[in-house]
Amino acid sequence: MSSPVETSTSGRNALPHTRAGVGRPPGAFRIGSGLDGRTFLAIAIAVFAGLLVVWWAATTSGLVKPIFLPSPGTVWSRMLELSADGTLWKDASISVYRMLIGFALASLMAIPIGILIGCFRVWEAAIEPFVDFVRYMPVVAFVPLSILWAGTGDGQKFVIIWIGTFFQQVLMVMDNVKRVPPDFVGLGRTLGLSESKILARIVLPSALPGIWDTLRISLGWAWTWLVLAELVAATSGLGYRITVSQRYFQTQTIIGYILFLGILGLITDQSMKALERVLFRYQSRQ
Amino acid sequence: MSVPKLEIAGLNKWYPGKRGPMHALADIDLKLADNEFVSLVGASGCGKSTLLSIVAGLQGFDKGVLLTDGAPIVGPGLDRGVVFQSYTLLPWLTAQENVEFALKAAGMSAGECRDIARAHIELVKLTRFADAYPSQLSGGMKQRVAIARALSYRPKMLLMDEPFGALDALTRHEMQELLTQIWEEHRLTVLFVTHDVEEAVYLSDRIIAMAIGPGRIHAEFHVGLSRPRNQDMIASSAFIALQKDVLAAIRAGSKDEKL
Ligand SMILES: Nc1ncnc2c1ncn2[C@@H]1O[C@H](COP(=O)(O)OP(=O)(O)OP(=O)(O)O)[C@@H](O)[C@H]1O
Numbered sequence: 001m002s003s004p005v006e007t008s009t010s011g012r013n014a015l016p017h018t019r020a021g022v023g024r025p026p027g028a029f030r031i032g033s034g035l036d037g038r039t040f041l042a043i044a045i046a047v048f049a050g051l052l053v054v055w056w057a058a059t060t061s062g063l064v065k066p067i068f069l070p071s072p073g074t075v076w077s078r079m080l081e082l083s084a085d086g087t088l089w090k091d092a093s094i095s096v097y098r099m100l101i102g103f104a105l106a107s108l109m110a111i112p113i114g115i116l117i118g119c120f121r122v123w124e125a126a127i128e129p130f131v132d133f134v135r136y137m138p139v140v141a142f143v144p145l146s147i148l149w150a151g152t153g154d155g156q157k158f159v160i161i162w163i164g165t166f167f168q169q170v171l172m173v174m175d176n177v178k179r180v181p182p183d184f185v186g187l188g189r190t191l192g193l194s195e196s197k198i199l200a201r202i203v204l205p206s207a208l209p210g211i212w213d214t215l216r217i218s219l220g221w222a223w224t225w226l227v228l229a230e231l232v233a234a235t236s237g238l239g240y241r242i243t244v245s246q247r248y249f250q251t252q253t254i255i256g257y258i259l260f261l262g263i264l265g266l267i268t269d270q271s272m273k274a275l276e277r278v279l280f281r282y283q284s285r286q
Numbered sequence: 287m288s289v290p291k292l293e294i295a296g297l298n299k300w301y302p303g304k305r306g307p308m309h310a311l312a313d314i315d316l317k318l319a320d321n322e323f324v325s326l327v328g329a330s331g332c333g334k335s336t337l338l339s340i341v342a343g344l345q346g347f348d349k350g351v352l353l354t355d356g357a358p359i360v361g362p363g364l365d366r367g368v369v370f371q372s373y374t375l376l377p378w379l380t381a382q383e384n385v386e387f388a389l390k391a392a393g394m395s396a397g398e399c400r401d402i403a404r405a406h407i408e409l410v411k412l413t414r415f416a417d418a419y420p421s422q423l424s425g426g427m428k429q430r431v432a433i434a435r436a437l438s439y440r441p442k443m444l445l446m447d448e449p450f451g452a453l454d455a456l457t458r459h460e461m462q463e464l465l466t467q468i469w470e471e472h473r474l475t476v477l478f479v480t481h482d483v484e485e486a487v488y489l490s491d492r493i494i495a496m497a498i499g500p501g502r503i504h505a506e507f508h509v510g511l512s513r514p515r516n517q518d519m520i521a522s523s524a525f526i527a528l529q530k531d532v533l534a535a536i537r538a539g540s541k542d543e544k545l
């Protein structure tokens with residue numbers, strides 16, 4: 001509990017010198033000092049609100065031209081309009097669909113391959129250097145190629161998302177598996193378990209929280225690559241709407257969609273984190 | 287003496303190293319009688335853990351003979367229980383389930399698993415924490431669960447590599463007492479690695495001091511203290527004298543002789 005810290009840093013404490021770490025900087029700059037959940041949330045919200053105010057002030061004072069940066073109010077009403085006529089939801093649902101399929105394809109392939117090369121050195125030698133090599137190729141450069149291969153339909157979106165996430169995921173899952181303590185495997189051996197049982201009953205459950213984290217992080221990249229693919233060649237989706245709006249100088253739609261994408265990302269990330277707390281409850285001390 | 291529980295003869299082990307093979311264990315000869323408690327002591331790097339994991343069957347060796355009950359050891363098995371320094375409790379299972387995990391691997395039915403696991407959790411005095419996850423247990427509690435797990439499937443031999451090395455002095459004493467108690471009741475053959483000479487003397491029938499470069503057996507001590515042991519013996523002159531001798535042997539066997 002962080003209660004001793006709280007009381008000692010409060011202004012009413014009569015004996016400030018008795019607290020541990022005298023002469024240390026206050027909480028904000030003390031490495032590893034605690035913070036309760038409510039204060040954390042309050043600070044986070046305050047920063048968002050502050051930025052909103054700055055945005056509002058900069059646009060209403062006429063400091064920035066609306067064509068470059070429209071006011072929050074304009075963006076909001078534009079988004080309400082697009083939401084009411086269904087455009088936003090049509091764009092969003094097609095994008096979510098593409099992202100989920102592309103991400104699922106990448107993940108379903110990356111997890112078994114990552115486990116394989118994390119467990120067996122021979123497979124690591126065969127696969128890891130190649131994956132590492134591809135990983136450094138810029139995904140953006142594959143966009144023209146992907147259009148040649150798969151046209152401009154949904155298939156091409158899947159390809160780009162797959163290229164952008166699969167290779168990273170493989171290496172991260174490999175790492176998750178390698179982090180399983182060697183003694184866990186030794187325990188399985190001393191209990192006379194076969195290699196496949198050690199894999200299923202010890203290695204996999206042990207690596208699972210890490211793999212879940214890998215999925216959560218790579219989900220964010222999948223969004224990025226999807227929007228990129230939609231910006232370049234698409235006839236629907238959130239990215240497509242952004243390109244079209246640029247043509248008509250509808251800055252309010254562009255900004256609105258970018259913010260919307262951010263919120264979508266935040267929601268998926270937070271839901272993954274919430275699920276993690278439920279799935280891997282055993283990790284907490286409560 | 288009949289067939290020894292464990293027999294090691296002329297055992298050698300090399301590790302591949304950057305500058306050619308490294309001789310980790312040289313001509314190890316060691317016999318453990320049934321129900322004997324033997325400790326391995328020696329300077330860091332003399333090969334105690336290597337020897338223990340070879341006996342566990344987790345590592346191979348290059349030359350020599352390794353037998354339990356007269357039969358060669360070819361790999362790990364349920365006849366030898368291992369307690370690791372790192373506890374190795376599976377974090378997604380409760381204390382009770384961790385013990386059941388081993389019993390299930392040993393081929394017991396679900397009902398047997400439950401009952402035997404409960405009895406062993408009780409043996410290490412953790413009934414109140416049977417349903418706690420490892421993240422909620424202290425280091426000493428975790429090691430108690432690990433001991434309960436290793437005992438639960440009735441191995442003929444218990445191999446322990448610095449099991450109490452990460453515990454504070456007080457918990458350590460508690461664990462030593464618990465272990466002697468269990469050992470005196472259940473009569474097991476134990477091979478115990480430790481850095482703590484007092485611990486070695488307190489627990490063992492026999493202490494093997496190893497020397498470094500290459501790892502070899504350097505001296506052997508019979509502990510003449512009576513059983514059951516209790517913490518009062520630690521202050522006795524016989525205890526202190528033996529402790530001194532063992533420490534001197536460890537010093538003599540360490541490379542730089544100034545340990
Ligand atoms: N897997 C390995 N590969 C190569 N060398 C190893 C390996 N394991 C141990 N060694 C080396 O073998 C020697 C003996 O190691 P070991 O871990 O058995 O010593 P130890 O007596 O248990 O030491 P400590 O008291 O520090 O635990 C050391 O020099 C170590 O560096």
Ligand SMILES: [Mg+2]
Binds near residue numbers: 334335336447
């Ligand atoms: Mg060791």
